[in-house]
Amino acid sequence: MHLTSFRFGHASEADYHALALFEQQIRHERTPDDPPMTTAFLVNVWQSIPDFVDYRVWALCDAGQIVATGMLHMLLLDTNRNLADLNLAVLAGYRGRGLARRLLREMLPVVIESERTVIVGTTTQAVAAGEHFAQKLGAEARLKTQINQLVLAEIDEQLLQQWLQPNQQLSERFELGMWQGRYPEAELAAIVALYEVMNQQPYDDLDYEPLHFTAEQLRELEQTQLANGMQRWTCYVRERATNALAGYTEIFWHRERPHVVQQGDTGVFEHYRNYGLGRWLKAAMLDYMRRELPMVQFVRTTNANSNAPMLKINQALGFKPYLSQTMWQGSLAQIQHYLDQAE
Known part of the structure; x- marks a missing residue:
C-alpha cells in the first residue's frame, strides 16, 4: 500500500478530497443515522486550523483510496506541551492486517521529535476495534464521556418555562444577554477570563493541564469557525451591580447540518453557583x-460521566445518551514497547 503524510493547511486538494471520502465512511460507521458531511465542509474545516494547533495526517492508500489514517494533534500552547492526541482509523474491511500498527510506527518519530511523552486518544462504543487496539497498546481508560442528545420536540415545556422565569431576587441581581458571531471587542478581556471557568470541568484521571487562551487565540478560533461556515451563539449572564460576567453557554450550528445544534461550553464562576444560573442559561x-433556528431537531452535547451538576441539568431537560466515548492515556514508552514486541 502507498503511504502519504501531510499537515493540515499544507495539503493538496487531492489529499483533502481523498481524506474527506475516507472520513465520510468512518463517520457513517460511528453515527449511521446522520447525513454525510460534504467534502466542501470537511475541507474548509481542515484548511482553517488555527496556528496554535499542529495537526498532521498519515494515510495508507489502496488503489488510490485511503483505507487507514493516523492523525496527530498537538496544541502549541503554554500548557500540555508533553501531550499528543493520537487517533487511528481503519476501514472495516481492512482491519486485522496490521495497518494501524504500521501507521503508528510512521508517526512515532514525530512524537519523539516533538517531545510528547503522554499520548491520548478517543474511542467510541460504535467501533469496538478501537477499544481493542487501545488495550493492546497498554493504554488506560482515563475519562468516560457521553454524547447526550435532546430531541427538541420532546422537551418538557412546563419545566422550560419554569427555568425561564427566575425568582425576583435573581432577576434583580442578574441579567441575560446574547452575542451572535464574534465576541464584542470591548468584552474580550472579560471573555478570556470567562473561558477559564471551563478548566474546572472534570478530567478524571487524565494527566491534563488547564488551558489558558489569549485574546488573540480566541480570535483565531473565531476566524476558524467563520472560515468553515460555523455559526455561534453565546448566551451570558451578568451581575447588574458590578457589570461582571458570571457565566455563559454556547451553541454551534452549520447550514450543512441544519437539523443538529452542537451545545458547547456551559460554565458559571464558582462564586456565582447554586443560584440556578446554569438552568437559566x-x-x-x-x-x-427554537425561535431563531426552527429547522433544528436535535441538540447534542458531550459530558464527562463524572460531571454530576451538568448531567443533572441536561437529564432534567430530556437529554439522553447517544454515543459513549472513552479517552485513553498511554506513554511514549508503552507505544515503543508495543512496536518492539510486534516486530
Missing part, C-alpha cells in the same frame, strides 16, 4: 434556538 438558549 440553558433554558434561555433553548428558547432562543
